[in-house]
Amino acid sequence: MLKFILYSRSYCHLCEDMEVALRALLGDLPYQLEIADVDADPALTEQYDELVPVLTAYSVKGDWQQLCHYHLDTHAVSAFVQEFK
Incomplete structure (x- = not known):
């Protein structure tokens, strides 16, 4: 299953x-x-304060990777999703 964390406020x-x-x-x-x-x-404030929103995803390698911040990078998310198919 795809897992995402959206760092937000x-x-x-x-x-x-x-x-x-x-x-x-x-x-x-x-x-x-x-x-x-x-x-x-x-x-989290210290790490992401001026970058929010920040989207991270749990990769097939078993770690969290940042996919994008400020705006959704549809290409990065689509490429990430393809890793799981």
Whole structure:
């Protein structure tokens, strides 16, 4: 199953846009999407503060990789999804 974490914050319209675009792109594919509020954790704020939204995915190699930030990179997400087919 595809696993994603979207690092986000509550007042971020880019974050909402990325979530909507990701869900539309993935369609009926089985996936898990966790939304992590960077403002709820000082370590996440330090790491992602000015980059949100940031989309990461759990790769076939068994680690988390960053796919994009600010806007959904449909090519990067599509290439990532192809690794699982």
